[in-house]
Amino acid sequence: MMKNSRHEYNNLAKGKTPAPFSLRLTFEERAKLQEAANGVPLGTYIKAKLFGEDLEKVRRRNTRPVEDHIALARLLAALGQSRLSSNLNQLARAVNTGTLPVHPDVEAEISAACREIVEMRSELLRALGKSGGTP
Structure with missing residues (x-):
């Protein structure tokens, strides 16, 4: 040896x-x-x-985690074109400083932003091959 x-x-x-x-x-x-x-x-x-x-x-890895590349591209395009993150950041800043007036227009904008986020979440889950209802 x-x-x-x-x-x-x-x-x-x-x-x-x-x-x-x-x-x-x-x-x-x-x-x-x-x-x-x-x-x-x-x-x-x-x-x-x-x-x-x-x-x-041998347990093989999932080599294709994205099931629907077209849906994922739509989601990324929507995120790129939207001002969603900027608008949410402005809302958060206004809430933290106490300057957010609560009137029907603001409430409608917040509701619209929430709907857009839910739509993007659903689209992302669909693109990844996951099923998930709205929260």
Whole structure:
């Protein structure tokens, strides 16, 4: 047995975690490996291939968390065109300073802003493939 191997064996026997193993790959090699892994973490894929494990048992990550890219684009466009954040910031500042007059126009603007937020939330949930009713 080589000295290094004996040292690693002694560490394992004492319950110590072995040092990680690193592998240098070219950009092309890594790209081929990631393509072959098909969303499986590279370490998991390499170990499965090396030790002949079945990859079907590996829990794969969701590689496409956005289900509807068009809906997500609509939401981002709406956020970019709206002055919603600016208006809400102005309302919050007025509330904190005590200068917010409570009359029907202000109440209508706040209600409209809340409806817009609910619509954006629903659109975002739809784009992410989640179902969620209005709060």
